[in-house]
Amino acid sequence: MNAARLVVALVLALLPLLTPTYAQHVAIVVLINAAYTVGVYFMLRMGYLTLGHAGYIALGAYTAALVSTRLGWSPWIGIALAPLVAGAAGWGLGSLTMRLRGIYFSLSVFAFGEIVNATFRAVPALGGPAGVAGLPRPAFAGIALESHLAYYYLVLAAALACGTFLYRLQGTRFGFALLTLRTADEERLAQSIGIDTPRYKAWAFAACCAAAGLMGAVHAHYLRFVGPSIFTFLYSTDLVVFAMVGGLGSFAGPLIGAAVLTALGEQLFSVGYYKSLVYAVILIAIILALPGGLLSLPQRLRRAR
Amino acid sequence: MPASPAQLEVRGIGKLFGGLSALEEVSFTAPAGRLLGLIGPNGAGKSTLFNIIAGAFRPSRGAVLLDGRDVTPLGSAGRARMGIGRTFQLATLFHELSAMQNVLQAVLCRAPRRTLAGLLQSEAYRREQQACEARARQVLETLDIDAYWNQRAGGLPLGVRKLLTVAVALATEPRLLLLDEPAAGLSEEEGRRLMARIDATLRGRCTVIVVEHHLKLIQRFCEQVIVLEFGRVIYDGPPAGLKGNTRVVDAYLGHD
Numbered sequence: 001m002n003a004a005r006l007v008v009a010l011v012l013a014l015l016p017l018l019t020p021t022y023a024q025h026v027a028i029v030v031l032i033n034a035a036y037t038v039g040v041y042f043m044l045r046m047g048y049l050t051l052g053h054a055g056y057i058a059l060g061a062y063t064a065a066l067v068s069t070r071l072g073w074s075p076w077i078g079i080a081l082a083p084l085v086a087g088a089a090g091w092g093l094g095s096l097t098m099r100l101r102g103i104y105f106s107l108s109v110f111a112f113g114e115i116v117n118a119t120f121r122a123v124p125a126l127g128g129p130a131g132v133a134g135l136p137r138p139a140f141a142g143i144a145l146e147s148h149l150a151y152y153y154l155v156l157a158a159a160l161a162c163g164t165f166l167y168r169l170q171g172t173r174f175g176f177a178l179l180t181l182r183t184a185d186e187e188r189l190a191q192s193i194g195i196d197t198p199r200y201k202a203w204a205f206a207a208c209c210a211a212a213g214l215m216g217a218v219h220a221h222y223l224r225f226v227g228p229s230i231f232t233f234l235y236s237t238d239l240v241v242f243a244m245v246g247g248l249g250s251f252a253g254p255l256i257g258a259a260v261l262t263a264l265g266e267q268l269f270s271v272g273y274y275k276s277l278v279y280a281v282i283l284i285a286i287i288l289a290l291p292g293g294l295l296s297l298p299q300r301l302r303r304a305r
Numbered sequence: 306m307p308a309s310p311a312q313l314e315v316r317g318i319g320k321l322f323g324g325l326s327a328l329e330e331v332s333f334t335a336p337a338g339r340l341l342g343l344i345g346p347n348g349a350g351k352s353t354l355f356n357i358i359a360g361a362f363r364p365s366r367g368a369v370l371l372d373g374r375d376v377t378p379l380g381s382a383g384r385a386r387m388g389i390g391r392t393f394q395l396a397t398l399f400h401e402l403s404a405m406q407n408v409l410q411a412v413l414c415r416a417p418r419r420t421l422a423g424l425l426q427s428e429a430y431r432r433e434q435q436a437c438e439a440r441a442r443q444v445l446e447t448l449d450i451d452a453y454w455n456q457r458a459g460g461l462p463l464g465v466r467k468l469l470t471v472a473v474a475l476a477t478e479p480r481l482l483l484l485d486e487p488a489a490g491l492s493e494e495e496g497r498r499l500m501a502r503i504d505a506t507l508r509g510r511c512t513v514i515v516v517e518h519h520l521k522l523i524q525r526f527c528e529q530v531i532v533l534e535f536g537r538v539i540y541d542g543p544p545a546g547l548k549g550n551t552r553v554v555d556a557y558l559g560h561d
Contacts, residue, residue: 172423
């Protein structure tokens with residue numbers, strides 16, 4: 001296991017050095033999406049399907065954009081503030097809607113995502129329909145991270161931060177207690193053994209949204225632009241598809257799903273808007289043929305032999 | 306188990322659902338350490354009373370006191386931390402978790418959360434975790450269901466699931482334990498064995514209130530019986546007095 005980890009670490013650290021710029025770009029997008037998907041997976045593991053994750057990503061991205069362009073502060077300040085803003089919003093909405101479950105919860109988060117997007121579109125001070133352009137790249141040790149290669153390492157660091165945070169959070173007593181909230185009955189049982197379930201849910205949601213906000217900020221500085229057309233409902237559903245195609249059996253599932261489908265999606269640029277359609281078809285195929293997701297593929301092949 | 310049994314006092318509890326009165330004016334005291342049976346015809350208000358004692362419902366009036374302390378303002382989770390444990394009628398468990406993990410959830414609620422230490426994966430945190438797992442295993446052993454520790458709770462036979470619900474409640478180290486029809490769905494023999502196991506495990510450790518339909522079980526194991534009818538207490542005394550009490554006999558058999 002440790003050998004496998006070392007290989008993955010070496011590949012992540014060294015491969016971009018040997019690849020062309022376009023491959024570096026794909027790697028960056030893969031890492032960004034993987035970090036987002038891990039947050040969606042974290043919620044799915046609790047039994048909650050979030051259909052508005054892009055709203056929290058947008059909060060992080062816009063925080064970074066407004067701090068660095070309107071206020072002219074260092075991008076690092078925006079990147080540091082973004083998880084706080086998105087996390088606080090997650091906590092707030094979590095406190096309000098966590099009494100809901102199933103489709104009602106999903107719809108409430110979906111509505112929140114749409115409200116966020118609509119607000120950014122409607123308020124000129126927040127960029128309006130045109131969005132906010134001209135985000136600078138942050139500088140590290142005096143060097144602006146202008147090249148794809150340099151920025152790759154910032155994205156890698158942020159993705160590792162999000163992933164490690166949520167992975168380790170799962171392993172804590174808090175994270176373990178989050179497995180008691182799947183159904184209304186189980187939640188009643190959880191309360192009867194002393195778990196203050198509304199608070200747990202709100203904090204869990206805050207954690208996922210904070211991670212989304214951090215990566216959203218890094219994402220924004222990569223694009224140098226944020227706009228209401230980027231963090232849409234379709235982005236939210238794509239993330240859910242990544243998680244489910246990868247498989248919900250373990251933490252590796254969402255990573256695999258995000259990596260495979262994002263890399264594929266980058267090849268589908270010519271079909272543009274229909275990318276989500278392609279994803280949907282893949283999702284249905286996976287659900288029918290491989291219910292455990294890509295994660296269960298090796299096991300399935302072994303059994304088939 | 307270090308916790309000592311608690312005395313429960315229910316004082317003038319009334320509960321209205323909409324305009325409908327489920328409980329009129331229920332008062333009784335369960336002395337510390339007692340095994341008390343709560344019976345009554347369907348719709349008498351037993352479940353409502355249970356939910357009010359456990360904090361799942363708020364009473365319209367009256368108070369619940371644990372060792373003289375008013376716990377009425379606390380919700381379910383708060384009362385669990387005060388030492389009120391309960392089981393549910395339908396053998397509610399965390400179905401996707403293993404038997405051991407079910408109990409572990411309850412054990413961990415007694416441990417400090419210390420999420421930051423957990424994120425940093427400190428050695429002390431890991432040791433605490435191991436101690437909790439050992440404790441969970443011990444609770445399973447107490448009820449003699451440790452052989453199932455690794456199995457998914459949702460897939461266990463009903464008798465084992467019933468015991469597991471008791472194990473989960475027990476792992477919170479309750480001072481008062483509410484058992485909601487522990488024998489429901491079991492054969493008479495299974496029910497008797499289950500009650501004997503519960504009795505042997507809990508006697509002296511905590512106060513127990515059990516709702517049960519099997520009168521025989523109540524008469525055999527309980528020292529005090531409370532009979533509810535139409536939201537009122539119509540009998541509060543030893544099981545021996547049940548048969549001679551005309552109101553109880555009427556409530557159960559009806560009269561012309």
